[in-house]
Amino acid sequence: MSVWLHSKRIARYGLIGFIRNGFVSLSAILMLTITLFVMAGLVMASAALSSTLKQLNDKVDVNVYFSVKASNDDVQGVKLALEALPDVAQVTYVSPDEALALFRSRHGTDQVTMQALDQLGDNPLGASLSIRAKNTSKYQDIANYLESVQTAALGASITKVNFNQNKTAIQRLSDIIETSRRVGYATVIIFMIASVIIAFNTIRLTIYTARDEIGVMNLVGAGKWYVRGPFMIAGVLYGAIAGLFVVVFLYPFSAWTAPGSDRLFAGAFNTLDFYTSHFLLFFFTLMGTGVALGVLSSFLAIRRYLR
Amino acid sequence: MILYDNVSKIYNGGSTTVALQNINLSVEPGEFVSIVGHSGAGKSTLIKLLFAEVIPSEGTVFFGSKEVAKLSQQELRALRRNIGTVFQDFRLLPTKNVYENVAFAMEVAGRSDDDIKADVPHVLELVGVIDKMWNFPHQLSGGEQQRVAIARAIVNQPDVLLADEPTGNLDPINTHDVVNILKKINDLGTTVVLTTHNKVVVDSVGRRVVTMDQGRIIRDDKSGKYTL
Ligand SMILES: Nc1ncnc2c1ncn2[C@@H]1O[C@H](COP(=O)(O)OP(=O)(O)OP(=O)(O)O)[C@@H](O)[C@H]1O
Ligand SMILES: [Mg+2]
Numbered sequence: 001m002s003v004w005l006h007s008k009r010i011a012r013y014g015l016i017g018f019i020r021n022g023f024v025s026l027s028a029i030l031m032l033t034i035t036l037f038v039m040a041g042l043v044m045a046s047a048a049l050s051s052t053l054k055q056l057n058d059k060v061d062v063n064v065y066f067s068v069k070a071s072n073d074d075v076q077g078v079k080l081a082l083e084a085l086p087d088v089a090q091v092t093y094v095s096p097d098e099a100l101a102l103f104r105s106r107h108g109t110d111q112v113t114m115q116a117l118d119q120l121g122d123n124p125l126g127a128s129l130s131i132r133a134k135n136t137s138k139y140q141d142i143a144n145y146l147e148s149v150q151t152a153a154l155g156a157s158i159t160k161v162n163f164n165q166n167k168t169a170i171q172r173l174s175d176i177i178e179t180s181r182r183v184g185y186a187t188v189i190i191f192m193i194a195s196v197i198i199a200f201n202t203i204r205l206t207i208y209t210a211r212d213e214i215g216v217m218n219l220v221g222a223g224k225w226y227v228r229g230p231f232m233i234a235g236v237l238y239g240a241i242a243g244l245f246v247v248v249f250l251y252p253f254s255a256w257t258a259p260g261s262d263r264l265f266a267g268a269f270n271t272l273d274f275y276t277s278h279f280l281l282f283f284f285t286l287m288g289t290g291v292a293l294g295v296l297s298s299f300l301a302i303r304r305y306l307r
Numbered sequence: 308m309i310l311y312d313n314v315s316k317i318y319n320g321g322s323t324t325v326a327l328q329n330i331n332l333s334v335e336p337g338e339f340v341s342i343v344g345h346s347g348a349g350k351s352t353l354i355k356l357l358f359a360e361v362i363p364s365e366g367t368v369f370f371g372s373k374e375v376a377k378l379s380q381q382e383l384r385a386l387r388r389n390i391g392t393v394f395q396d397f398r399l400l401p402t403k404n405v406y407e408n409v410a411f412a413m414e415v416a417g418r419s420d421d422d423i424k425a426d427v428p429h430v431l432e433l434v435g436v437i438d439k440m441w442n443f444p445h446q447l448s449g450g451e452q453q454r455v456a457i458a459r460a461i462v463n464q465p466d467v468l469l470a471d472e473p474t475g476n477l478d479p480i481n482t483h484d485v486v487n488i489l490k491k492i493n494d495l496g497t498t499v500v501l502t503t504h505n506k507v508v509v510d511s512v513g514r515r516v517v518t519m520d521q522g523r524i525i526r527d528d529k530s531g532k533y534t535l
Binding site for chain 2: 009016020213215217223307
């Protein structure tokens, strides 16, 4: 008696049991489908949240303006000092010429300003540095650092640190970002746990309905794998079918929510784009999670009937 | 081969019931033992002790040289595969048809597909339910279910056959057939332990009769008749 022969028989009974207990199978698939769908929805929601956060994050920065007289060495010195700070993600140098070009493009339609600028002849704008922090909560530290440097030789040519102007706005934004991130993770974890428990209990019920049959199998001396194998195969089928349902259903669902998500997240997140660009990830994660849930639940639920 | 050493069984469900009291009994290989007694005398309990569906409250039950209650899970499953059991309440697998119910016993014993294809119809023919081969248990009469249970118990040609009330739902003609099957199996060397209420069965077997009453063995006749 080979392992192959036993496996073949176990797989066959798994399939037969799945089909003959049609109603039970259907409810298990339905529950797993709902569980997986909730999970996929949460993944989408948290992806939407983090891409919005990222976009907001990118909009926050600290700008340091230098006087027109500042030499290139002065500016590069401050830039190097900033880049050495652990909280700084990126420092972008904007030369006086670039600043002027930017100014012209912004105010090109304003005749009065343009005329005034032309009369000046020289470029009235100094160089500036645009600083991006690794984390919004770090802007305060960077601003503090810049203020302390302003009175020292290194920063003598700094005319303005514009974080001060946006200070409260940036602070509030960073608080909101932190809180929503924490609430988001907590919600995802709670929902995941809840849906896993529901799925597990549904499969436990399917095995509970078969407890007499399991008892008879034990009494005629069936090996443990003979008893639990078919139920685990059925678990695989529940999970795979539910996973497939969700993968298929997510397409019309994300197409349906796409315009709404565009509006809500101001173009930062589109459900349909996200789903199609992450399709393989969704496919394997959903199928994998479904199958793992089905098999593991069956395995755990049948243990007590196998003594 | 089978030895009950001062075995008692007390059930604690609902009310406390003393089902067996100080049972001492031994069965030799190749014997055919009929256990008779009124309803509730403890016959089924006595049988169930042999494959550890019931664990003794006191005393020990030996099967071969092994103490049944102390077998490992794996040893117990192996023991159950080597015993053919006809349960009083049939215990067929409800989601498997007649063919599969019998085949299942062969499959778990590791028999080949060819053996299964050959033996299952043969044994179903023997007990007379071959025409219901593709029915499910709920589509069978009580007597038909009982005969499927007998087929399942004998299909692996076990060393020991335990038959708890195997003719309880059968008409006289079917009863006669089943008794003949049991006798034939016993002639081929299988030890048979049979419980029954049926005087005709006991008398037509004509072998050792153990009589029970209220959890005790009150008679043990080498070649007995039904005397209750
Ligand atoms: N699981 C149980 N829990 C509690 N009491 C039980 C249990 N099984 C049997 N009994 C009791 O033990 C006693 C013996 O039962 P048993 O089934 O062995 O009788 P029996 O001789 O087979 O009867 P019958 O001829 O009606 O089948 C009965 O009084 C019964 O009520
Ligand atoms: Mg009984």
